[in-house]
Amino acid sequence: MSEYSQLAMVASAVVYLLAFMAYAAEWAAARALPSQRVVADRRRSRVRAAVPAGAAPAADVDGPDTGTPASEDLTAARIRVDMFGRIGIGLTMVAFVSHLAGVVLRGLAAQRLPWGNMYEFVTSAMLAVVGAYLVLVLWRGIRWLGLVVTLLAAIAQGFAVTVLFVEVAPLVPALHSVWFVIHIVAAVIAAGAFNLGGLASILYLVRDRAERKGELRGYLAKLPSAAAIDTFAYRMHAFAVPVWTFTIAAGSIWAQYAWGRFWGWDPKETWSLITWVVYAGYLHARLTAGWKGARAAWIAIVGLATFWFNFVGINLLVSGLHSYAGV
Amino acid sequence: MRDRDEGRTASTAAPGGGRKRLGVLEALRIAWAQLTSMRTALLLLFLLALAAIPGSLVPQRPTAPLKVRDFAAQNPELAVWYDRLGLFDVYGSPWFAAVYLLLFVSLIGCIVPRIAVYAKAVRARPPATPRRLDRLPEWVRGPLAGRRPSEVLDAAEEHLRRRRWRVRRDDDSVSAERGYVREAGNLVFHLSLVVVLVGLAWTSLFGFRGTAVVVVGSGFTNTLTQYDELTAGGAFDPADLEPFTLSLDDFAVEFETGSVQRGAARSFDATVTVRTSAGETQQHLTVNEPLEIGGTEVHLLGHGYAPIVTVRDANGDVAYSGPVVFLPQDGNFTSSGVIKVPDARPYRMAFEGLFLPTGTVDTAGPRSLFPDALVPELVLNAWYGEPVAASGAPENVYTLDTTGLTQYTVDGAPVAMRLSPGDTYDLPGPGGSITFEGYKRWAKIQVSRTPGTWVTLGAVALAVTGLSVSLFVRPRRLWLRVAGGTVVAAGLDKADGRTGLDEDVAELLAAAGVDADDGPDPPPDDGPDPPPDDGPDPPPRET
Ligand code: HEM
Numbered sequence: 001m002s003e004y005s006q007l008a009m010v011a012s013a014v015v016y017l018l019a020f021m022a023y024a025a026e027w028a029a030a031r032a033l034p035s036q037r038v039v040a041d042r043r044r045s046r047v048r049a050a051v052p053a054g055a056a057p058a059a060d061v062d063g064p065d066t067g068t069p070a071s072e073d074l075t076a077a078r079i080r081v082d083m084f085g086r087i088g089i090g091l092t093m094v095a096f097v098s099h100l101a102g103v104v105l106r107g108l109a110a111q112r113l114p115w116g117n118m119y120e121f122v123t124s125a126m127l128a129v130v131g132a133y134l135v136l137v138l139w140r141g142i143r144w145l146g147l148v149v150t151l152l153a154a155i156a157q158g159f160a161v162t163v164l165f166v167e168v169a170p171l172v173p174a175l176h177s178v179w180f181v182i183h184i185v186a187a188v189i190a191a192g193a194f195n196l197g198g199l200a201s202i203l204y205l206v207r208d209r210a211e212r213k214g215e216l217r218g219y220l221a222k223l224p225s226a227a228a229i230d231t232f233a234y235r236m237h238a239f240a241v242p243v244w245t246f247t248i249a250a251g252s253i254w255a256q257y258a259w260g261r262f263w264g265w266d267p268k269e270t271w272s273l274i275t276w277v278v279y280a281g282y283l284h285a286r287l288t289a290g291w292k293g294a295r296a297a298w299i300a301i302v303g304l305a306t307f308w309f310n311f312v313g314i315n316l317l318v319s320g321l322h323s324y325a326g327v
Numbered sequence: 328m329r330d331r332d333e334g335r336t337a338s339t340a341a342p343g344g345g346r347k348r349l350g351v352l353e354a355l356r357i358a359w360a361q362l363t364s365m366r367t368a369l370l371l372l373f374l375l376a377l378a379a380i381p382g383s384l385v386p387q388r389p390t391a392p393l394k395v396r397d398f399a400a401q402n403p404e405l406a407v408w409y410d411r412l413g414l415f416d417v418y419g420s421p422w423f424a425a426v427y428l429l430l431f432v433s434l435i436g437c438i439v440p441r442i443a444v445y446a447k448a449v450r451a452r453p454p455a456t457p458r459r460l461d462r463l464p465e466w467v468r469g470p471l472a473g474r475r476p477s478e479v480l481d482a483a484e485e486h487l488r489r490r491r492w493r494v495r496r497d498d499d500s501v502s503a504e505r506g507y508v509r510e511a512g513n514l515v516f517h518l519s520l521v522v523v524l525v526g527l528a529w530t531s532l533f534g535f536r537g538t539a540v541v542v543v544g545s546g547f548t549n550t551l552t553q554y555d556e557l558t559a560g561g562a563f564d565p566a567d568l569e570p571f572t573l574s575l576d577d578f579a580v581e582f583e584t585g586s587v588q589r590g591a592a593r594s595f596d597a598t599v600t601v602r603t604s605a606g607e608t609q610q611h612l613t614v615n616e617p618l619e620i621g622g623t624e625v626h627l628l629g630h631g632y633a634p635i636v637t638v639r640d641a642n643g644d645v646a647y648s649g650p651v652v653f654l655p656q657d658g659n660f661t662s663s664g665v666i667k668v669p670d671a672r673p674y675r676m677a678f679e680g681l682f683l684p685t686g687t688v689d690t691a692g693p694r695s696l697f698p699d700a701l702v703p704e705l706v707l708n709a710w711y712g713e714p715v716a717a718s719g720a721p722e723n724v725y726t727l728d729t730t731g732l733t734q735y736t737v738d739g740a741p742v743a744m745r746l747s748p749g750d751t752y753d754l755p756g757p758g759g760s761i762t763f764e765g766y767k768r769w770a771k772i773q774v775s776r777t778p779g780t781w782v783t784l785g786a787v788a789l790a791v792t793g794l795s796v797s798l799f800v801r802p803r804r805l806w807l808r809v810a811g812g813t814v815v816a817a818g819l820d821k822a823d824g825r826t827g828l829d830e831d832v833a834e835l836l837a838a839a840g841v842d843a844d845d846g847p848d849p850p851p852d853d854g855p856d857p858p859p860d861d862g863p864d865p866p867p868r869e870t
Contacts, residue, residue, distance in 0.1 A: 265387065270379050
């Protein structure tokens, strides 16, 4: 069963890569479309209100069916672009199913929840990231995040199966705790939202720059407006921060049971707090006029970097109470 | 609090006379305004994150004193500087404390005035309807179509009240607001952070934490002298130690024997008998399942081996017999220890060496290959010397000071014995012998009291709740006005990230019984764009 799990994980990494290539093809194909005019739309002052005064006026792009004369060629090109996008989603779903099977089989093989070591944490967290992405694709149509999500998923899954992989083994006694399970579930959910938020922040910066230059070509033209991406990123973070707060609280209750202290400045604990503080900074920055947009996006990216460093880097570099058996 | 504030404060310079006295006050006021500004709060937050980093990379004295010692031995010059900068105890250092105390002062200075403002805002009526509704981010309009204005306003008002909006009715308009609890959530969240700190301070002032090593078959009495290590807060009174004794009846441990994670611990189970004034009970103590005795918690922190030895002196008398605690040095429990026999005559005796639960001796020296006691071995050197009077000074039982001692030698080479259970080694020179009888396990327990726990926990729970409220509740305002045969409904969100404003506005117009004009475009308006803040003022938040 363990071998099947591993097979499914490897397959998911490969299919994520294929999905990434499909999204990249969508991007590339979209370059064939004519550059789109940036239109400042009066009715969108709602969007404009989200941009600091004095910044470039908020812009939105004409929908694909207005303005430009739709020649036969162009229609064909649009259909091709759309087709690549759909293939991307289809492949992402296939990879997700394989990934899900990998995680479930791993749990069945170990006869416990599959959260006992780095390999299992990373694969589970990535499952949450892609799962959240797919839910939001169906619910909110955020296909535009696919390129970065599948890239991250392919890298993380590839890293997990090649570097982090360990054979199935039971848990060390310190992990036998309900609070541990609650802690991990919360961490995995927060990971999903932080990653989507952070990736959106990266896209925000790219799109924002293009908007300032007034040149929106190809894939960039297909992205939502910078202001809309910004709002999306904010929502992801606003959801994730309370969950992350809860994650830390649950973790410290577990620590109280396991080691008789809530907080011991263990490297893992310290970095969870650092991550939390950075995201608190993000929320404050957003709520302070003038720190919206690019600067907030940079904080979000720093936050994501600390998150991943805490998640993987600390375990590999520093030894503490959290360095689980078998990494 | 807001950046706008700072400008205002800074520009109110004291005019003319009385300048000097005012100058100091004014400087203080400016300093305070700066400290409680959002920008400073942000800066302090990032500073806190940054300040926490070195502590996770440099070994810390409170948690890893041995690593600090090794580090200092390897980098003596660096260590001096690290010590000066407090880098070996970052979280107890003055500069770290300065950052978080400033942050909390800033927090209190920021939050307390807001509470007063909020208390007023909660009781205030929604703001009056702005003059130009068509400049708001979201609006729709429709014809009055001959209905009486009051009829339309009544319908709108009823709709809003039914939906639990707070409503203000004026002659020609209705104004409504919702989402007051957001600010309440925000205040609760920030105040809870302060309470978390209070709880932690309380614990560190009144609490204590100590550890003791208990060998199977022996016990622990909760008095000061029985602790190997004890740290306690300033307000801790040893007389408050919960009176109990605990004896370790058995300690079972299992290790992974499969090929994956071989040697990893799989289960610990300490069987203990606890005696308190209320009686005697037998209980199990394992990782994650601490015992609670009164307000005191007992945790299982670690375990190890204590070889049982019998030492006879040169006269043939038994000078010592019993278990001696050895401390594990690696994951396979290669354990080092010292056996001191001060009562041996004519010479006192001492042994130093390793206990190997699964022993081997190879090019890397004697070591254990597995944490369980499969092939227990004892590897020792031996010393003897003139007896000394007990000085009464505390002595480290885990290290051997060889001053005044002579090593047993055979043909000029130091004695190095390797014993299996049951083996006896007869010492050369002045004589004596040691018998390796077997081993016992020991458990390291931690006894602690953390009286502020419930304050901290409760505050954390409140903080999470308050944070969720403040992030998920979003204040919104709606207006409806009848003017010159036209009905306009409009709305405004004071926080971004919320959707559905357009729906709320459309619904309000529909509930008033007005059909929206269907043209999607607003009337041409050639005036300059209003700045974003041109909308009605938010509730007075600034202090
Ligand atoms: C201990 C460090 C702090 C943390 C972790 C923290 C965290 C947060 C978070 C997560 C929010 C978002 C909640 C919301 O949207 O309402 C927030 C909002 C806010 N914080 Fe803090 N905060 C801290 C310190 C401070 C300090 C020192 C101040 C005062 C200078 C402050 C003032 C505010 C204000 C005014 C808001 C609300 C902004 C608004 O609603 O427009 N915070 N804080």
